[in-house]
Amino acid sequence: MRLWNGWGDEKNNLDFELSASSRAFIEQRIGKSTPLADATLQDALSRVPVSRSPEHRLISTDAEDRLRHCRGQSIPDWLAMRSGDFGTFPDGVAFPETSEDVQEILSFAQDNDLIVIPYGGGTSVCGHITPEPGDKPVITIAMSRMNKLMALDKKSQIATFGAGILGPDVEAQLAKEGYTLGHYPQSWELSTVGGWVASRSSGQQSLRYGRIEKLFAGGRIETLKGTLDIPTFPASSAGPDIREMFMGSEGRMGIITEVKVRVTPIAEQERFYVAFFPSWESGMQATREIIQSGQQLSMMRLSNATETETHLKLAGHERVVNLLNRYLRMRGAGEGKTMFTFGATGSRDQCKSALKLTRKLIGKHRGVYTGSLIGKQWEHSRFRAPYLRHGLWDVGVIVDTMETCLDWSSVPAAVVDMEADIANALSADKEDVHVFTHLSHFYGQGCSVYSTFIFRAGSDYAETMERWKKLKAAGAEAIVRHGGTISHQHGVGIDHAPYLPAEKGVLGIKAIKELCQLFDPDGRMNPGKLVP
Ligand SMILES: Cc1cc2nc3c(=O)[nH]c(=O)nc-3n(C[C@H](O)[C@H](O)[C@H](O)COP(=O)(O)OP(=O)(O)OC[C@H]3O[C@@H](n4cnc5c(N)ncnc54)[C@H](O)[C@@H]3O)c2cc1C
Structure with a gap:
């Protein structure tokens, strides 16, 4: 349980x-x-x-x-x-x-x-x-009892699931038939396909498989005004797309009961690799070039120097990490180095070529390629980070994250300000905050920026909540100031709702509210969320 x-x-x-x-x-x-x-x-x-x-x-x-x-x-x-x-x-x-x-x-x-x-x-x-x-x-x-693979059309590569199915069951049921969805949010073990659609989620390998927007092909939605069956089309130019209205609807318009998703045969090969760049700037430039040159990678993540240091310290293998640090220093990636994790998924030939071209660009930016050993570690522990919250909680330490997505031209300054504003948010209370950042979910035009912050619990629950509120507001305000979205993958709910008007505008918010009202005139579906 x-x-x-x-x-x-x-x-x-x-x-x-x-x-x-x-x-x-x-x-x-x-x-x-x-x-x-x-x-x-x-x-x-x-x-x-x-x-x-x-x-x-x-x-x-x-x-x-x-x-x-x-x-x-x-x-x-x-x-x-x-x-x-x-x-x-x-x-x-x-x-x-x-x-x-x-x-x-x-x-x-x-x-x-x-x-x-x-x-x-x-x-x-x-x-x-x-x-x-x-x-x-x-x-x-x-939705937990609506948890079955209901149909698999292998010819069209479309699977129909009950909306309450959990991530591991999605993959286990598809794997029996040789298929995969490939959608792996870090919450994969406990989140559902219906929740992914309702909150517009993004998986770790979105580079290959796409975000849920790309995977969600259609389905069935029960509303207070009746049932909506959204048919699947490979593409359509017939007016606005009804799927779009329900992606990110956060339970405000109806209940998604059946989800049709685009699946693919399980890839022949999948491997994850790690390289280190000498600096944040060289890492950012290299990753932008890699994504803009159209490499067939399945995931990329660039940790800044503080995240790199934190991960290596928390990895627990002190002797091995010391050896690695010595080797990297000799190769020019010393203090300030940044860790780049990437994955290649596909046929053997595709993976070989993606690795070769990516290594070439890593080399161009003086990155040190270390092979697949640390990548294997990442693969092994990719869903483990949420459990770490328990270990931290038990010693009175709280960890949370802020994430956004911005155009490349805005990324560097946004990272600096998000980190600085979060780090300083508790300075009046004389509290230090440990903040670190990675870039992930890369696009030709920009990427997602994901900052993690660690702080001490207060002397009681109320004080801890006050600390969190200050930190959350500082991060959110920095995001808005830099023109980023208030969420690339976690959605809006209650906590991000005050910041949504900044990106949607007055008319945009009115349109969303009126759409909610159309399906739910009495305001009984999940009130207070998304657009209070
Ligand atoms: C440790 C951790 C890591 C995470 N990592 C990621 C990540 O990598 N990527 C990412 O995108 N998100 C991530 N998240 C956020 C979260 O997991 C996602 O938002 C996920 O999509 C929520 O799915 P769920 O099934 O748990 O939905 P819930 O949390 O149960 O619900 C989320 C919203 O969707 C609505 N909803 C749920 N099911 C339905 C339905 N069938 N019909 C209509 N509305 C519905 C709910 O009313 C609610 O508004 C993470 C969360 C945690 C705790």
Whole structure:
């Protein structure tokens, strides 16, 4: 069973504990920290109020079901879960098994004046699924039982899934037939195909497979105004695309029940490699040239010097890292070096040629290619980072991220300001913040900028929340100032909503609101999210 107050499964045996050297490194950056006290599940359950939901065969009003579908994975969510002070709860959780069940619950919600929140895997990091306080009972619709591969058209390479299927099940069911979707957000283990569409997600290998926008071919959506079947076309010039209206709709317009995705045969070969550049500037220039020259890579990630140093320190293999550092220094990548991780996926010939051309450009920018050994490590631990949050939490350290996407001409200055503003956000409180950044999801025109920040928990939950708010605002304001999108992949939810008008404009926001109203005139679908 899923952990009720963190990431992963109750029985998983991943080692959350930080090594002594990792702890010492973090302590040196932000100071000694003290953990906050965790509430027990029993404490938290004792605070679940009596349900206001009318009875229905598909709705559970069990306190534990309600608690387990109440929050996502943002820092405010973690603070709520860990303190046991959730604030608001859904009054019931519905577990539909078919699209007809979903339509039945929506009609029930309409007849009984209920609020409805669609829930995929609950991996939101922006407050997407938190119930708003209010007089109307709230029903969360958990999509977990709609979790099957329903059809696979091999000729057209289109698979139809129940929207509540989790990432590993998507790949396991396709692999039996020799196919893959190739969509790997870092939350892959616990997020769903419906959630990916509803929040416009992006996977680590979007260079080869594309973001969810490219993969989502059509499907079925239940709305308060009836059912929408979106047919699949390889392409169409017949007016605006209905798929686009629902991608990023964040549960405001309807419930995606069936998702048709574009799949491909499993590639013959896939490998990941690492190189180091002597500086951030040389790394940025090289990666821009690599992407703009059209190499057939499946992923690229350039860590800045602080992220490179942090990753090497937290890797835990001190002796090997020391040897690597010595070798890199000899080859001209010493202090200030930046780590470039990249992957090639495809036929053997395609991979060979992509590697050869990429190595040529790495060499042109004095990068040091180190082969596939560290790349294998990355592949092995690519979904492990979310578990690290537990190890940090246990010693009173909080980690969060800010991400955006900008044109190449805006990237360098935006990185400097995002990092500086986040690092200084707690200076009035005399608190140090450890900030580091990577570029990933590369496009010809620009790339996504992803900054991670680590800070000490406050003396209590309220102080920790205040610290987080200052850090989040500092990062978001820097993004807006530089003309970046408020989110490249995490969506809007509650936390990013105040910054959305800056990118959509007054008329744009009005258009989104009116679209929501068309499908949901009474405002009962996930109110307060996306466009409050
Ligand atoms: C550790 C971690 C790493 C992450 N890494 C990535 C990443 O690499 N890339 C990325 O894109 N995101 C990432 N995320 C964010 C998150 O995982 C994505 O937004 C994901 O797409 C959410 O999917 P979900 O199924 O968990 O949806 P939920 O969190 O359950 O819901 C998200 C939103 O979608 C709506 N929704 C869900 N299912 C449906 C449905 N069937 N019909 C209508 N609306 C629905 C909900 O109402 C809500 O508004 C990460 C999150 C965490 C915690």
